[in-house]
Amino acid sequence: MDPDSSGGWRFAQCFGxxxxxxxxxxxxxxxxxxxxxTGNYLATGDKxxxxxxxxxxxxxxxxxxxxxxxxxxxxxxxxxxxSLEIExxxxxxxxxxxxxxxxxxxxxxxxxxxxWKVFEKSLRVVSESNHWxxxxxxxxxxxxxxLRLPKMTQQDNIIAAVPRKVYANAHAYHIHSISxxxxxxxxISADDLRVNLWNLNISDxxxxxxxxxxxxxxxxxxxxxxxxxxxxxxxxxxxxxxKSNIKLADMRDAALCDRHAxxxxxxxxxxxxSFFSEIISxxxxxxxxxxxxxxxxxxxxxxxxWDINMDSRPVKTIPIHDHLRGKLCDLYENDCIFDKxxxxxxxxxxxxxxxSYHNYFRxxxxxxxxDVVLQADKSAFKAKKxxxxxxxxxxxxxxxxxxxxxxxxxxxxxxxxxxxxxxxxPRESTIAIAATNNLFLYSAA
Numbered sequence: 001m002d003p004d005s006s007g008g009w010r011f012a013q014c015f016g017x018x019x020x021x022x023x024x025x026x027x028x029x030x031x032x033x034x035x036x037x038t039g040n041y042l043a044t045g046d047k048x049x050x051x052x053x054x055x056x057x058x059x060x061x062x063x064x065x066x067x068x069x070x071x072x073x074x075x076x077x078x079x080x081x082x083s084l085e086i087e088x089x090x091x092x093x094x095x096x097x098x099x100x101x102x103x104x105x106x107x108x109x110x111x112x113x114x115x116w117k118v119f120e121k122s123l124r125v126v127s128e129s130n131h132w133x134x135x136x137x138x139x140x141x142x143x144x145x146x147l148r149l150p151k152m153t154q155q156d157n158i159i160a161a162v163p164r165k166v167y168a169n170a171h172a173y174h175i176h177s178i179s180x181x182x183x184x185x186x187x188i189s190a191d192d193l194r195v196n197l198w199n200l201n202i203s204d205x206x207x208x209x210x211x212x213x214x215x216x217x218x219x220x221x222x223x224x225x226x227x228x229x230x231x232x233x234x235x236x237x238x239x240x241x242x243k244s245n246i247k248l249a250d251m252r253d254a255a256l257c258d259r260h261a262x263x264x265x266x267x268x269x270x271x272x273x274s275f276f277s278e279i280i281s282x283x284x285x286x287x288x289x290x291x292x293x294x295x296x297x298x299x300x301x302x303x304x305x306w307d308i309n310m311d312s313r314p315v316k317t318i319p320i321h322d323h324l325r326g327k328l329c330d331l332y333e334n335d336c337i338f339d340k341x342x343x344x345x346x347x348x349x350x351x352x353x354x355x356s357y358h359n360y361f362r363x364x365x366x367x368x369x370x371d372v373v374l375q376a377d378k379s380a381f382k383a384k385k386x387x388x389x390x391x392x393x394x395x396x397x398x399x400x401x402x403x404x405x406x407x408x409x410x411x412x413x414x415x416x417x418x419x420x421x422x423x424x425x426p427r428e429s430t431i432a433i434a435a436t437n438n439l440f441l442y443s444a445a
Contacts, residue, residue, distance in 0.1 A: 007363065007370075007372035007444070008429075008444040009363070009372060009374060009429075009442050009443070009444045010442065010443055010444070011440070011441075011442055012062065012063065012064060012430070012441040012442055012443045013064055013065065013440070013441040014438055014439070014440050014441070015054070015065075015067075015438065015439040016028070016030075016437050016438035016439055017437055017438070024436055024437050025048075025437075026047055026048075027046065027047050027048030027049075027050075028046055028047070028048065028437040029046060029047045029436055029437050030044050030045070030046050030421065030434035030435075030436070030437060030438075030439060031045055031046055031047050031089050031090050031091065031421065031434075032044065032045040032090055032091065032092050032093050032421055032434070033045075033093075033421050033422065033423045033432050033433075033434045033439065034092075034093045034094065034095060034423050035095075035423045035424070035425055035426060035432065036095035036098070036103070036105075037095060037097050037098075037426060038098070038426070038427075039056070039063075039347075039425040039426045039427050039428060039430070040055065040056040041053060041054065041055055041056070041068065041095070041103065042054040042065055042423070042432055043093045043095065043105060044093075044432075044434065044439055045073065045089075045090025045091075045092075045093050045107060046089075046090060046437075047087070047088075047089040047090075048088060048089075049072055049073055049074040049075060049076070049088030049089065049090060049109065050070060050071070050072055050073065050090075051070070051071055051073045051090060051093060051105075051107055051116070051161075052067070052069075052070045053068040053069050053070070053103075053118065054066065054067060054068055054439075055067075055068035062443060063425065063428055063430040063441075063443050064441070065441065068159065069118060069159040069161060071116070071118075071161035073090060073107045073109075073114060073116065074088040074089075074090065074107070074109040074112065074114070075088050076088045077111070079111075086109065086110055086111050087109060087110060088109055089109055089110070090107050090108070090109060091108050091109060091110065091174075091175060091176055092106075092107070092108050092175075092176070092177060092178050093105055093106065093107045094106045094178050094179065094180050094187070095180075096115075096180055096184060096200070097184050099184075101119060101120070102117050102118065102119035103117070103118040103119070104116065104117055104118075104164070105118070106178055106180065106187065108175050108178050108189065109175070110174040110175055111168070111169075111171060111174075111175065112166060112167070112168045113166075113167040113168075113175065113178060113189055113198075114163045114165070114166050114167070115163065115164045115165040115166075115167070115200060115203075116161050116162070116163055116164065117161070117162050117163075117164045118159065118160070118161045119159070119160055120157055120158070120159055120160075121157070121158050121159070121160045122154050122156070122157050122158075123154070123155045123156045123157070123158055124152045124153065124154050124155060125152065125153060125155045126150050126151070126152060127151050127152065127153040128148070128150060128151040129148070129150040129151075130146075130147060130148055130150075165200070165201075165203040166203055167189070167198055167203045167206070168203075170189070170196050170198075170206045171189065171191045171194065171196070172191070172193075172194075173191035173192040173193055173194070174191055174192065175189050175190065175191050176190060176191065176192075176224075176225070176226065177189065177190040177226050177227040177228070177239075178190075179227060179228045179229045179237070180200075180229065181229045181234050182229065182230070182231060182232055182233070182234050183234040184200075185199060185200060185201075186198060186199055186200065186234075187200060187229075188209070188227055188229060188237055189206075190210075190224050190226070190227035190239060191224070192223040192224055193211065193212050193213040193223060193224065194208055194210060194211050194212070194213065194224070195208075195209050195210035195224065195227055195237075195239055195257075196208055196209065197209045197251075207255070208256070209249075209251065209255070209256060209257045210224070210239060210249065210256070210257050210258060211256065211258065212224065212241075212258070221243070222241045222242050222243040223241065223242045224239050224240070224241055225239075225240050225241060225242055225282060225283050225284060225285075225340075226239065226240045226283065226284065226285050226286045227239040227240075227286075228286060228287060228288055229288075230288055230292050231288050231289075231290055231291075231292050232291075232292045233292065235250055235251045235252045236248065236249070236250055236251075236261075237249055237251070237257075238286060238288070238295065239286075240283035240285075240286045240297060241282075241283065242278070242282040242283070243278075243281075243282075244265060244266070244268070244281035244282065244283060244299065245263055245264060245265035245283075246263070246264040246265070246283065246286055246295060246297060246306065247260035247262070247263050247264075248260060248261050248262040248263075248264070248308070249261060262308075262311045263311060264295065264297075264306045264311045264314075265311075266304070266313050266314060268281065274328075276328045276332065276337065279300070279332070279337055279338070280299060280300040280301055280328065280337065281299055281300075282299060282300070283297050283298065283299050284298050284299065284300070284339075284340035284341055284342070285297070285298045285340065285341065285342040285343050286298075287343060287344060287345055289345050289349040290345060290347065290348075290349050290426075291349060292308070293307065293308055293309075294306060294307060294308065294315075294349070295308060296343050296344075296345055296352055297314075297343070298320075298341050298342065298343040298354055300321065300337060300339075300341075301319065301320060301321045301322065301324065301325070302317055302318060302319050302320055302321075303316075303317070303318040303320060303343055303352060303354055303364070304316065304317050304318070305317075305318075305352070305366065316366070316369065318352075318364055318369060318371075320341075320354060320356060320362065321356065331415070334415060336357075336415045336418075339418060339420065340420060341354055341355050341356075341418075341419075341420055342354070342355070342420060342421055342422060344422055344423060344424045345424065346424050346429070347424060347425060347426045347427050347428065349366070350365065350366055350367070351363055351364060351365055351366060352364050352366060353422055353424060353431060354422075355418065355419025355420055355421075355422060355433070356418070356419060357413050357414065357415050357417065357418050358375070358413045358414045358415075358417050358418075359375050359376045359377045359414075359417040359418070359419055359435050359436075360373055360374070360375050360419065361373075361374055361375075361376060361419040361422065361433060362374075363431075374442065376419060376433045376435035376438070376440040377417075377435070417435070417436065419433055419434070419435060420434070421433075421434040422434065428443070429443060429444035430442070430443045430444075431443075
C-alpha cells in the first residue's frame with residue numbers, strides 16, 4: 001500500500017455489517033463514538049439504544065481492537081404528559097477516568113443520563129455436594145457423618161454492565177451534550193436552552209448553571225448546540241449556539257453563568273448574507289484542545305480554530321464544504337443543511353478531523369493546513385485485501401486538488417452517506433469513524 005497516496009493513513013479495521021446502505025436497519029446506525037482516556041477501549045452507541053465496547057487487541061503490534069461487550073443502555077419511552085415518544089438513540093457517551101478494575105461511562109439519550117459500571121465477574125458453580133461429586137450422582141447421606149460441605153469452582157469469566165446511577169427528569173428539552181469535568185467528580189449536561197451541573201454520585205439533584213430560555217418563547221432567537229468542560233481548569237466550560245458564537249463561562253464568577261467570561265464570534269460579511277446564513281453559521285460542535293489553549297468549532301461549511309486568549313476572530317478558518325455553497329437550496333429541501341458534523345483534535349493537538357458527505361472525512365495539519373481526504377467506504381477494505389493504495393490525495397499536493405478532493409466536488413455525492421461522528425486516539429495516530437452502521441479504524445505510521 002502506498003502510504004503517500006493517503007498522507008500515511010491506512011485502513012486498519014471495520015466492524016459491522018458490510019452490506020448495502022439500503023438494507024440497513026435504522027436501529028443499527030451508529031450515533032456516537034468515543035475512545036477512553038487511555039485509548040485501550042473504544043465505545044460506540046447506536047440508534048437502537050445499545051452501547052458496544054471494544055478492547056485493544058494486545059496480541060497485535062498495530063493498534064487493533066476486538067469486541068469486548070455489548071449492553072442495552074436505553075429503551076424507548078413515552079411521555080404521556082406531552083404525548084411525546086422518547087427515542088432510545090444514544091446521543092453521547094463519555095468515559096470517566098479509570099479508578100479501579102471497573103470501567104465507568106456515561107451514556108445519554110434525549111432525556112435520561114445513565115452511569116454504567118462495566119466489570120469482569122467470575123461465574124462459580126457447585127462442583128461437589130451431598131448429591132453430586134462432579135462426575136456422578138451420590139446416594140442420599142443417611143447420617144450426619146456422611147454430610148459434606150459443598151465446593152464451588154470457577155466456571156467462566158463474564159463481563160457485566162450495571163447502571164450505577166440514573167440521572168433523570170432534569171431536562172425539558174433534548175440532551176445533546178455531556179462532558180465530564182477534569183476533577184472527575186462532576187459533569188455537565190446540555191439541552192437546547194439549559195446547561196446543568198451534576199455530581200456523579202448524586203442522581204436526584206442537579207444545578208442549572210446556564211439558562212437562555214426567554215420569558216416568552218416567541219422571542220426565542222437562539223439555542224445551545226454543544227457544551228464542554230475545560231480539560232485542565234475545573235471551573236471553566238464553554239457552550240456554543242446556533243447564532244455562531246461560543247461562550248466561555250467561569251463557575252467561580254456566579255452560580256448562574258448567564259454572564260459569560262468571554263464570547264468568541266466572527267462578524268459576518270453583510271455582502272455574503274442570504275436566506276441560509278443563519279442555518280449554515282450555526283455551530284454544531286466545539287472541542288477544547290488537550291492543552292486547553294485552543295477551541296475547535298465546526299459549522300456547516302467550515303472548521304474554525306480559536307485562541308482562548310483572542311476572542312475577536314479565529315486564528316484559522318478551514319473551508320470544508322465550499323463546493324456546496326451553490327447547492328444550499330437543494331440541501332435545505334432534503335434537510336441535509338441541518339446535519340450536525342462533529343470535529344476532533346488529535347492527541348497532540350497537531351491535527352484536526354471532521355467529516356463530510358459520501359463517507360468522506362478530512363484530516364488537517366493545524367500549522368500548514370495541508371489536508372488528507374479519506375473515504376470510510378467498502379473500497380477501503382477492498383484495497384487492503386488486494387494490497388493496493390488507499391484512495392486519497394498527496395499530503396499537501398502542490399498541484400492543487402486531486403483524487404478524492406476532486407471526487408468530493410462531483411455532482412454524484414451521496415448525501416445519505418455522511419461522517420458525522422469520529423474520535424481520535426488520545427496517544428496514537430489512530431481514528432475511529434462512524435459510517436452509518438459500520439465502525440472504521442484508520443492508523444497512520
